[in-house]
Every structure is written in C-alpha cells, then in structure tokens.
Amino acid sequence: MMKTKNKPVSFWRRVPKVQIHEHIDCSLRPYSMLDMWSKIGFSASKLAFPAEIVALWNGEGQKTLSPSGRGAFVANARRKAAQLYSDWVSSYAKESLNNYLAAIGFHVLPLMHDMDNLTRIVAERIEDAVKDGHIAIELRFAPQLHLGPTGTENSLDDVMRATIAGLKGSPIPVKLIVCALRHEDGTMAEKLADLAIKYRRYVGKFDLAASETTFPGVLKWWIPAAKRVKAAGIGLTIHLWETNEPTAEDIALLDEVGVPLVGHGVRGHMQGNRVIEVCLTSNVVTGQYPTFSDHPVDQLYRSGVFLTLNTDGTLFTQTTLSLEYKRIADTFGWTAADFLSVNLTAVEATSFSPSLKARLKAQLKRGFAAL
C-alpha cells in the first residue's frame, strides 16, 4: 500500500475512519459556542471573554455601511471572532489542569445546561465528524454535568433524550458512552448504570473518566455499577494509565470485571491483552510527552499492541482525527496499511452489532483500496 508521509490534511479527510474515544463536551464548534453565548449574554460568563472577541462577534465598529455591506462585515467579523476564540480558549486551557477545568466549567458546561443547545452540539459534532471522514463514531459524555445551573433544572432522562435527539438523522452509525467521573461516588455510578441500561439502544459503553492524578487507579465504587452494566450487555472502557503507572491492584480489578478497553492506556501497554484508545495530541497538550515524536504510539503499534487512534476532543486541542492521522504519518512514517489495521481494531472495539461491524470493515477495506 501507498506511503502517506507529508500528505495534506485534505487527503486524510477522504480516508475512512472509525473513532471510539471523543468527549462531546470537549468537541464543540467555537462559532456555535459564541452564538449560544450571545443568547445567554457574554457578561454571564464567570471567566471573562476577551473584549476583542465580543466586539467582533457583535460587529462593532462599522455602523456607516449599507445593510448588505454591514451583513457581510458582520459575517466576516464573526468568523474571525470564532478563530480568535478557538485560539484563546485552547491556549488558556493548556496553561494548567486548573485552567483546563475552568475552561470546561465556565465556557462549555453553561451552554450544555440548555437541552436545545445540547441537541445542537451533538448534531453538529456528528456533521463535522462526517466531513472529517468518519464512517462510525462513539461519543462519550457525563450526563450528570448537564442537569442545569443548580443541578436540578433537568433530569438525567431529559439529558439523555436531548442527546439522543442530536443523533437523529445521522448518516453514520453512532453510539454513546456514559461516563462516571472519578470525583463522584458509587451512588451516582449506580444512577448512571440505570440510565445506560434504560437507553441501551443508544448507549454502547460505560466509562470512568476525569482526573486520574487526583483519583488514581480503578476506583472500587465503579466496579459494582460496571458489572451490572456489563451483565445487561453493554460494553466497558475506562480512562486509565494516561498520567499514572499501572498497579497490580488495577490489573486485578480490570481482570475481575473483564474490561477490554483502556482510554489512553499508554503507560500500561504491557499489562494484559487490552485494546488501548490512543489520543496523541491530547497527551502532548496535557504534557505527558514533550513532542509527537516522544509519544509511544509507534513503539506500541510495532510491538503488537492492539490500539486505536482518537482525538479525545477537538476544541481545546484544536485537532481533528484527520490531523491526528497526518501527525502520525508525518512523524512515524505509517503506511495506509497501518492506518487500515488500527481502524479494523477500532471497529472490533466498538459496541455495534456483528453485522454492522462486518459492513464497516468491508467499507474500510474498499475505502483504503481506493486511496
């Protein structure tokens, strides 16, 4: 198969891809965020917007133009505002983990308290993923983060219904992954397990996410909920070994429950026969590795580890799956055959039916053969 080094991103967009690790709340369109914020009021944000971005969005400074001239001016200014906002929010988030959390908490979550916004965000993410060449995707989220400003305005059912509404009309197969969060507890995990089981037609997997540094390892309160979800025929994955080294206890617990997938997992690759969900740019942005060439993805792949390629999110890392592929091709010289191989692994790791998996694999092989 052909070599793929130094191909433009447009080439990678045409390559068929399957992704299994992307967070909805880290993958919003900057333009839509500004649009939604403009309806809430920019001044309502607890983390102040740079004045230049607000002024551009509001089309300030050109009041003398004709109505049509003014329309074009505002459209242009808003596109520029969205670009500046993307740069600002991602560079702010990159400064520290606290800033990253503040960016999600103050700039993303207030938008996702509104159920119409939530539906729009999911629908737009799928639209963008399709444009980026995805032929199937699993999107993850923590429904308990979208219950409203005081946590009581929406129910978990409201959140699920709004999210599922965003999947309607998707041209590609999509499954949701429900995330329990490390700073929560078993009570919430059981509620989320109930939710995942109730909406199992749409929910493919159950996850444990958030700060591994503050709450390390496989948390025991997650285990009973995970076992119950698994018994209902739903898959399991867990954010682990992204920032911390594996422990014998982690491995024993994963073996006990039978967790076949590890989100990130780059530090624990020798531990068992699990598929890992690699997120290259995310790991560099959060400082796990200084540069792309320091990342172990190539070494892992060459040593026979089953891995998949993912974004983790597109907003704070300013990436796309096409860009992830380009970075890996340009840094490590992967061929199209290598990318096909990790995509076939990703299909096998999805929660889709055996017949859909077979169709997706055939679609990948056809797509790669045509490159």
Ligand SMILES: [Zn+2]
């Ligand atoms: Zn993640």
